[in-house]
Amino acid sequence: MDIFGLLPAFGGFAMTLLAFVAALSIIVFVHEYGHYIVGRWSGIGADVFSVGFGPVLIARVDRRGTRWQIAALPFGGYVKFKGDSDAASGKDGGPMANFLMSIFVFGAVMMASGVASERVAVGEINTLPPEYGSELRAGDEILAIEGQPIPDYDAFYAYARDAQAMPSKTYTIRRDGREMQVQGPFPLLPLVASVQPRSAAFAAGIRPGDVILSVEGAPVWAFHQLQEAVRNAEPGTPLALEVWRAGERAQLLLAPKMVDLPKDDGGWETRPLIGITADTFFSPETVTPGPLAAIGLGAERTWNVVTASLSGMWHMITGAISSCNLSGPVGIAQASGAMASQGLDSFIWFIAVLSTAVGLLNLFPIPVLDGGHLVFFAYEAVAGRPPPDRAFRILMAVGLTLVLSLKSGGRTMQQIHDEYRGLSLMVDLNWDWVLWCVAIGAALGTLAWILPA
The missing domain is CATH 2.30.42.10 (PDZ domain)
Structure with missing residues (x-):
């Protein structure tokens, strides 16, 4: 298969790869920083904070003795805490950092671009073909269309959904304090x-x-x-x-x-x-929303991503939707490049959506993911001892194998659609592999419980 045929046409392989690496590196840094800062708040220092794997490209050591580095393979990252025998992200905080980043980015974008006012009013007329003549102007408040009252945007979009399609509609507007009727395109x-x-x-x-x-x-x-x-x-x-x-x-x-x-x-x-x-x-x-309002709107958007993703997972379990719509990393790379081609604001919005998805995925009880670590901590709290080393290694090996297999497993698509921005993003989530990981992790977790220490 010609891989170049799979890539977005706007900039070819190099541009798509650059957008993908940029999005992934930002998300990985935020996720690992969540682990790092929680460890530091707990009094645990870190030897290494790495974005990427393999040969080190850039590195510096801070005054706390932590080596901050960027490695050649930008497909993940890790924090190696003092006293750890291996490099892993073993402290809580990564998923929460991803969620907080999404809330902040969503809120910041809405503060920068603004949100639609409560009244249905024209900001500016879009560039249209000559067939779409319009007598409306910037600042006009739309009161009715063809005599049907339009008190808010819900009524506006309801009319646009159900009304008879025509080249022109009669709008009742308020302009400079006066009501009048003008002609304009279909809403x-x-x-x-x-x-x-x-x-x-x-x-x-x-x-x-x-x-x-x-x-x-x-x-x-x-x-x-x-x-x-x-x-x-x-x-x-x-x-x-x-x-x-x-x-x-x-x-x-x-x-x-x-x-x-x-x-x-x-x-x-x-x-x-x-x-x-x-x-x-x-x-x-x-x-322009204030800071608190923007945070609230950002939290709402983040919650929408989470609930829509969980809904998609549940409907896949029940067989209501297919699990074969999109590919894995190549699909995410294509989406990264495509959103970058639509402008910086679209690309930033995409990073926030993807960050939420990564945070959610990491909460699943799969060995090697953060949710798997939480299961191990819960086991230790209940049993009074950590899982047996043999069982722990089996669980981690199986979890790592299955997570690495995500790139070739079945696929499903989660669409996140924001009506205000008119932005529709597709996020690759390999939920069928997630389900297999959860099931096998639960079974092996049971073995870890019953095996002798």
């Missing part, structure tokens, strides 16, 4: 807000800002028309799209892919998608 257009990595749209070269004008020759004025066309398409059958980009028009062919998606009721459904999110014809008026 939610086939205007691309973001493109999912490794999707049909990404492979076809669709970019944020593109406007899809027609599907199979039929004009589309609303995003729900595009959704309907994709939903009714035969899986694997290419669709002909006319796309507008910065004044130029092009014809593209792409075949929707079957994807497992979370539903509002907590369930999952499988349906064809091309892999884009839609945007309104205007950018909303925004307000």
Whole structure:
């Protein structure tokens, strides 16, 4: 297989690898720093703090005697505490550091970019094809569409979901203190807000800002028309799209892919998608949240990632969704490169999502992961003695083998979709291997309990 054919087209192998290494190194550093700082607070010094494995590229020793180093293979890291016989991350704190990083990053991004104000007001009009004429201006407050009141964004998006698609709609607005009626495009257009990595749209070269004008020759004025066309398409059958980009028009062919998606009721459904999110014809008026509000919003986003991931795992256990949607490290590398291609804010947001996923994964009771260490600590607290050395080594060897096997195991996709930002991210989580690790870890843990010391 030609590996270059698997990589995002925007920058080739080097750019994808650079984005992947940058994302992974940041997450590993934060995770290991969590172990390091908890150990230091507990009065335990560290001999080595390493980001990466193998030959050391850069190193320095601080005043506490800890050697901080960057190694040649940036696919993990470790902290070697004083008195440890091996280099491992044996102190608690890594997953919590990942969660705190996600909360901080989510909150910081929302403080920097702002969040939509409570009133439905126009920040600025997006660049659109000439077919989409608009009489709205920046600062206009939308009060109603075709006579239907629009008190908030929930009502705005509900109207966009259910209303009849038309080239133009009548908007009742408030401008400079006066109410008036003006004409504008359909509220939610086939205007691309973001493109999912490794999707049909990404492979076809669709970019944020593109406007899809027609599907199979039929004009589309609303995003729900595009959704309907994709939903009714035969899986694997290419669709002909006319796309507008910065004044130029092009014809593209792409075949929707079957994807497992979370539903509002907590369930999952499988349906064809091309892999884009839609945007309104205007950018909303925004307000800047305060630090405490931003932390709260960041915590909410982090919790959404956790709950959606656990929901996906549960539905895979019950057979409600497939476990064969995405590959492992190559998929994460592609996602890293794809999000970097969509801008710095998208890449930073992706790192925060991935950090949450790494923190959650490390809490599973799998030997060699942090959750496995917690199981060993719990065993020692209950039994009054550590696990027998033989059982401990067996557990660690099995756990290490299975974790390393993640790269070739089955796959599933967890989509994290944030409606405000219009950003949809895919995170590779090899949950079927996780389940096997949990089951085998539990069985071997039982053996460790009954084996003599």
